[in-house]
Amino acid sequence: MAIMVYNTMTKRKEEFVPREPGKVSIYVCGVTPYNYAHIGNARPPVVWDCIRRFLRYRGYEVILVQNFTDVDDKIIQHGHLTGEDPLALAARFAQIYLEDMAALGVEPATYYPKVSGHIPEIITMVQGLIEKGYAYQLDGDVYFSVDAFPEYGKLSARPLDEMLVGARVEADERKRNPMDFALWKAAKEGEPAWDSPWGPGRPGWHIECSAMSLKYLGSGFDFHGGGTDLVFPHHENEIAQAEAYCGTKPFVRYWLHTAFITMRGDKMSKSLGNVVTIREACARFSPKVIRFWLLGTHYRNPLSYGEEELTAAANGLSRLETARENWRHLLSTPVQSGEDEASPAVAGLVAQVRERFIAAMEDDFNTAFALGILYELVREVNKWAFSEDFVLTASCQKVLKEALSLLEELGGVLGIWFAEEPAATGLSDEEINALVEQRQKARQNRDFKTADQIRDTLKAAGIVVEDTPHGVRWRRV
Ligand SMILES: [Zn+2]
Numbered sequence: 001m002a003i004m005v006y007n008t009m010t011k012r013k014e015e016f017v018p019r020e021p022g023k024v025s026i027y028v029c030g031v032t033p034y035n036y037a038h039i040g041n042a043r044p045p046v047v048w049d050c051i052r053r054f055l056r057y058r059g060y061e062v063i064l065v066q067n068f069t070d071v072d073d074k075i076i077q078h079g080h081l082t083g084e085d086p087l088a089l090a091a092r093f094a095q096i097y098l099e100d101m102a103a104l105g106v107e108p109a110t111y112y113p114k115v116s117g118h119i120p121e122i123i124t125m126v127q128g129l130i131e132k133g134y135a136y137q138l139d140g141d142v143y144f145s146v147d148a149f150p151e152y153g154k155l156s157a158r159p160l161d162e163m164l165v166g167a168r169v170e171a172d173e174r175k176r177n178p179m180d181f182a183l184w185k186a187a188k189e190g191e192p193a194w195d196s197p198w199g200p201g202r203p204g205w206h207i208e209c210s211a212m213s214l215k216y217l218g219s220g221f222d223f224h225g226g227g228t229d230l231v232f233p234h235h236e237n238e239i240a241q242a243e244a245y246c247g248t249k250p251f252v253r254y255w256l257h258t259a260f261i262t263m264r265g266d267k268m269s270k271s272l273g274n275v276v277t278i279r280e281a282c283a284r285f286s287p288k289v290i291r292f293w294l295l296g297t298h299y300r301n302p303l304s305y306g307e308e309e310l311t312a313a314a315n316g317l318s319r320l321e322t323a324r325e326n327w328r329h330l331l332s333t334p335v336q337s338g339e340d341e342a343s344p345a346v347a348g349l350v351a352q353v354r355e356r357f358i359a360a361m362e363d364d365f366n367t368a369f370a371l372g373i374l375y376e377l378v379r380e381v382n383k384w385a386f387s388e389d390f391v392l393t394a395s396c397q398k399v400l401k402e403a404l405s406l407l408e409e410l411g412g413v414l415g416i417w418f419a420e421e422p423a424a425t426g427l428s429d430e431e432i433n434a435l436v437e438q439r440q441k442a443r444q445n446r447d448f449k450t451a452d453q454i455r456d457t458l459k460a461a462g463i464v465v466e467d468t469p470h471g472v473r474w475r476r477v
Pocket of ligand 1: 028029030209234
């Protein structure tokens with residue numbers, strides 16, 4: 001089966017054909033690190049981490065680039081407010097952002113380019129655009145001329161008057177067209193500035209992504225991602241700059257946009273003041289629950305943040321984690337003799353689950369469907385393996401083993417298995433097993449006082465002991 005993706009450029013699902021067989025190149029617009037990132041900022045990187053894992057699982061070699069906009073008005077303003085050098089402030093919050101990503105189980109991108117490290121590349125590109133007649137100089141500023149690029153607007157496909165509103169164009173009599181946007185801005189007092197052929201200044205926002213994606217991925221790369229709010233003007237401008245500069249198209253083969261996050265019905269945004277940082281959300285729930293919640297809705301649908309939604313995600317994740325632990329435990333018990341076999345329904349499901357999971361992910365990376373398939377596996381296997389008359393025969397063991405390995409493998413593709421945290425008391429698995437065994441012996445000797453004492457000791461160490469029809473099992477809580 002082919003991978004189908006919804007391409008914002010064509011407004012339809014298309015078959016994914018990589019630029020180079022076996023290789024996938026991805027660019028995702030990153031953050032402007034001037035403060036703690038909010039959970040809306042976590043959606044694109046978590047979604048792309050998952051897409052990247054899936055593509056690798058399907059045998060592709062993947063390069064993923066995500067930028068940091070470390071030269072920006074907001075960073076300069078915050079630097080002025082706190083008295084911190086703007087570049088130092090950006091570097092500090094970029095580091096905090098990377099820690100947030102690590103907490104959410106996002107594997108580091110292949111490259112994390114920063115604007116401040118790519119000024120020469122940006123200047124070369126701006127210079128090239130002037131030489132080719134796509135840009136013009138105004139005092140110390142340089143503007144891109146949208147009239148010189150007739151395809152301007154092809155991604156957002158909006159009427160010009162709507163674009164004008166969207167762009168929040170500054171009235172500037174000097175510009176040839178109000179839609180023209182800055183590629184280079186002349187230095188103002190107290191701002192970071194670099195020398196250029198047009199005098200000291202700094203890049204406009206949009207040019208960095210064209211310059212850095214072309215540097216790391218080359219023209220015509222596979223996927224470009226970001227939030228829907230970036231379609232216009234940011235991505236529209238990236239296309240204009242890159243295609244005008246390279247003289248080739250397309251700049252990007254597939255544009256994928258993640259929908260926004262809402263809170264109590266409103267879009268979460270700093271301007272509305274209803275923002276929850278990644279750190280706050282992780283402290284309140286947990287990083288693995290936040291990740292699970294982010295993957296529980298298809299990336300093109302809006303996602304609601306709230307107590308109810310996050311509690312549902314926590315319960316969903318716990319259902320999968322508990323099944324994994326219970327199945328592992330059951331498989332650690334001795335095999336019984338007998339002829340019992342798994343029901344055809346369970347055996348059939350186990351045989352098909354990988355294929356169905358892949359089909360869900362191949363359908364525009366539908367993580368919500370993929371998770372639904374894992375829930376179904378857990379529900380059906382639990383119904384069978386924890387029924388009263390279940391006997392772990394050799395044949396049943398084989399099916400259960402296969403179910404466990406599928407749950408681990410496919411959950412791993414979604415990145416939902418987080419490293420188990422060490423118990424607060426530092427009890428190792430061996431020590432816990434020894435205590436559980438002592439407790440069993442005490443119970444066999446009808447020494448219930450000792451048995452209860454051991455149980456309490458374990459409980460204090462964050463270990464819950466459960467007596468199940470298949471023997472004693474323990475888990476860390
Ligand atoms: Zn960008």
